[in-house]
Amino acid sequence: MKPIQLLRARRRSGRWHWTDIAAYAYLGLGVVLMFGPVVWLVLSSFKTQASLLEFPPSLLPLSQQEVRVQGFPQPLPLFAATLDNGERRELAQVRRIGLIAQMIDPADPKQQYRVPTAKLAPVRHLSFVTANYTEPLQKFAFTRYLWNSVFVTTIATLITLLINSMAAYALSIYEFRGKTVAMLMVIGTLMIPITIILVPVYLVVTKLGLVNSLWAVILPGAATPTGVFLLRQYMLTLPRDLIEAARMDKASEWQIYWRIVMPLAAPALAVLAIFSIMWRWNEFLWPLAVLTKSESFTLQIGLNAFQGELQTQWNYLLAMTVVSLIPVALVFVFLQRFIATGIANTGMK
Amino acid sequence: MTDLPTGIEPQAAPTVPLLARLRRAGETALGTLLRLVDRPMRLLQRLIGERRMAYVFLLPNLVFFSLFVFVPLAIDLVFSFTGGESLFPSQRPYVGTDQYAYLFDCGSFLDPASCRVDHFWRGVANTLRFTMFQLVSMVAFSLVTALVLNMRIRGRGFFRAVYFFPVLLSPVVVALVWKWILQRDGLLNAGLTTIGGQKILFFVDPGWAMFWSVFVSVWAHMGFYTLILLAGLQAIPADLYEAAQMDATPRWRVFWRITLPLLWPNLIVVIVLALIRGVQTFDEVFVLTGGGPGTATLMIVQYIYETAFASQVQNFGLAAAASIVLGVVLFLLTLAQLSRTRSAS
Incomplete structure (x- = not known):
């Protein structure tokens, strides 16, 4: 919407109160503060290593223009030079000797100039360096990390959906002895975050022989109390007659679960799937503790290891960070509404 | 009936859209799974009866x-009462309450x-400081943002x-984004010098x-609390506000007398959740500052992680004792939350 329209629309509906102006100012500032950093990250990820080290940084990814001149095998950098007579021309630099640069005119290679470097300004143009994205694919184990993250996220989400929905089905459809105990167990796990059982879970995983395997990341978080609650609340609303009718028709309990309850619970399953994907893709502390070999690193651990290296190659790091953002961006664009209602309803994330 | 030649050769199957084909493949896979699992499940059901299938x-x-979760919690207690460097409880000597x-x-x-364990107490002090600052700014900013978003706003x-x-x-991404802005030659310093x-x-x-650390944490999680x-x-029922408008009640009074009291249950949830999360802070701060400079932003969870996994001598017993202490704090906070939400509803 254009600002003008916005102003007019507001005027028609009533007078401006100072709080309205303050509100829009606050929201405008919010847009800059919330979006700004990510936009800056994406812009920076397309810069060359050299222009990343520049201070003050340029807003857009610029790189120096180069020209091919006859008689020179390498392309030469182009500068805007101010000549002795005050004339400004675009010249290519052949070599630099101390504070004097030897320049030639690309249009007329025979013409040579000697210009003090202080009188040179690089000719730059907008250019997006995609090498930041393509090179890590070959140079580092980046594809490995990416694949590990995709694998963990997919498999873990499938397991979570399966076992959480089974538990939710049991807790919503049946009356049985020990139901309260089971519910208490689920609530209990809510109170025990991984931060306080880090060491013993590591022991369990070691006993199972899973250290440095991706299953060590997948399994411990597969059963989630949030998921059981979310699905149970939803399944409680399903009509009981349907299940009774299926029992009359000699459907087995497993068939009722798989054929009737699961399809009906699809909206809740979708919400849990989104949550699980976000949890797994972003998980940090536990993988950090349990994965020590770089071939089993997930993307988040890989990024962290990479930024901790002595000479951080920011151009690659920024590009890889942007790649790790892509699934999140997709979820955000398409499914933001689901998550928002999910949080508003459960107070969990 | 016989198939009469129609004069039109049957055409190659029309290209099924990829999505439909994927969906069909998925359905077949799920159908196979159903059939595979259903046979033993039916048998089991005959053996134990319909109602016990719940188990x-x-x-x-x-x-x-x-x-x-539960077994590890028990082992955590065992660990915290034993010493030595082995990960396996059977090889760890009992040391009583020495770790504590x-x-x-x-x-x-x-x-x-x-x-004696000064890093742990630095962690405690830092976590307390962090949690207090973070709590106050989180509640303030998310409340203001929620109030603004609740106004008649376009878009x-x-x-x-x-x-x-x-x-x-x-x-990790949050921390890297801000690290990139805050570094020595970063965007913010460029702004400062200009x-x-x-x-x-x-x-x-x-x-x-x-x-x-506090700023970045608030930046990253504010939206959750705002929601x-x-x-x-x-x-909050709109007629309350309409009634207030009829009486020409000033806005600040409407806020204090209607909005704040009715929002109180949600505000409590926000406060307690922010507290619980604050105490467990680790990842953003760890990637952003690494706990530094020195130990200035070292949090309890980072201390536990480093004691158990990232130090020369892996001291599992001490880490377990520290996590039990953290667990007790979290348990008390969660109890507070449960009693509050119960009294609210």
């Missing part, structure tokens, strides 16, 4: 819970330097999304490092 459905989830005594061996609890969905999206980002200021080395100064408050605001 069968419950079993996988509870096995996971036991294996990765060691952890709590302090000249004065107000001065981490007087403690509300868009603005809500703007504040919400960092919630989805991974802590307005005539000096470059600031944000991660070398303890005060700034703590400030940015909870917004849901509360939208549940």
Whole structure:
């Protein structure tokens, strides 16, 4: 919407109160503060290593223009030079000797100039360096990390959906002895975050022989109390007659679960799937503790290891960070509404 | 009936859209799974009866819970009463409450330097400081944002999304984004120098490092709390406000007398959740500052992680004792939350 329209629309509906102006100012500032950093990250990820080290940084990814001149095998950098007579021309630099640069005119290679470097300004143009994205694919184990993250996220989400929905089905459809105990167990796990059982879970995983395997990341978080609650609340609303009718028709309990309850619970399953994907893709502390070999690193651990290296190659790091953002961006664009209602309803994330 | 030649050759099957084909493949896979599992399940059902099938459905989830939550919690206690360097409890000598005594061996609890395990107490002090600053700014900013978003605003969905999206980002990404802005030659220092200021080395100064840890944490999670408050605001009946308008009640009075009391349950949820999360802070701060400079932003969880996994001598017993202490704090906070939410509803 254009600002003008916005102003007019507001005027028609009533007078401006100072709080309205303050509100829009606050929201405008919010847009800059919330979006700004990510936009800056994406812009920076397309810069060359050299222009990343520049201070003050340029807003857009610029790189120096180069020209091919006859008689020179390498392309030469182009500068805007101010000549002795005050004339400004675009010249290519052949070599630099101390504070004097030897320049030639690309249009007329025979013409040579000697210009003090202080009188040179690089000719730059907008250019997006995609090498930041393509090179890590070959140079580092980046594809490995990416694949590990995709694998963990997919498999873990499938397991979570399966076992959480089974538990939710049991807790919503049946009356049985020990139901309260089971519910208490689920609530209990809510109170025990991984931060306080880090060491013993590591022991369990070691006993199972899973250290440095991706299953060590997948399994411990597969059963989630949030998921059981979310699905149970939803399944409680399903009509009981349907299940009774299926029992009359000699459907087995497993068939009722798989054929009737699961399809009906699809909206809740979708919400849990989104949550699980976000949890797994972003998980940090536990993988950090349990994965020590770089071939089993997930993307988040890989990024962290990479930024901790002595000479951080920011151009690659920024590009890889942007790649790790892509699934999140997709979820955000398409499914933001689901998550928002999910949080508003459960107070969990 | 016979198939009469129609004169038209049957055409190659029309190219089925990829999505439909994928869906069909998925359905076949799920159908096969159903058939594979149904046979033994039916048998089981005949053996134990229909109602006891509930246990069968419950079993996988509870096995996971036991294996990765309840058993570990018990082992955590065992660990905290044993010493040695082995990971396996059978090879760890019983040391009684030595680990706790060691952890709590302090000249004065107000001065981490007087403690034998000074890093733990630095972590406690830093976590307390962090949690307080973070709590106050989180509640303030999310409340203001929720109030603004609840006004008659154009493009509300868009603005809500703007504040919400960092919630989805991974802590590593959040930290890297800000690290990139705050570094020595970063965007912020460029801004500072253009307005005539000096470059600031944000991660070398303890005060700034703590400030940015809190800031980044609020930036990343504010949207989550804003949503909870917004849901509360939208549940307040509109006729209350209309009545107030009829009486020409000033806005600040409407806020104090109607909005705040009715929003109180949600506000409590926000406060307690922010507290619980604050105490467990690790990832963003760890990637952003690494706990530094020195130990200026070292949090309890980072201490536990490093004691158990990232130090020369892996001291599992001490880490376990520290996590039991953290667990007790979290348990008390959660109890507070449960009693509050119960009394609210």
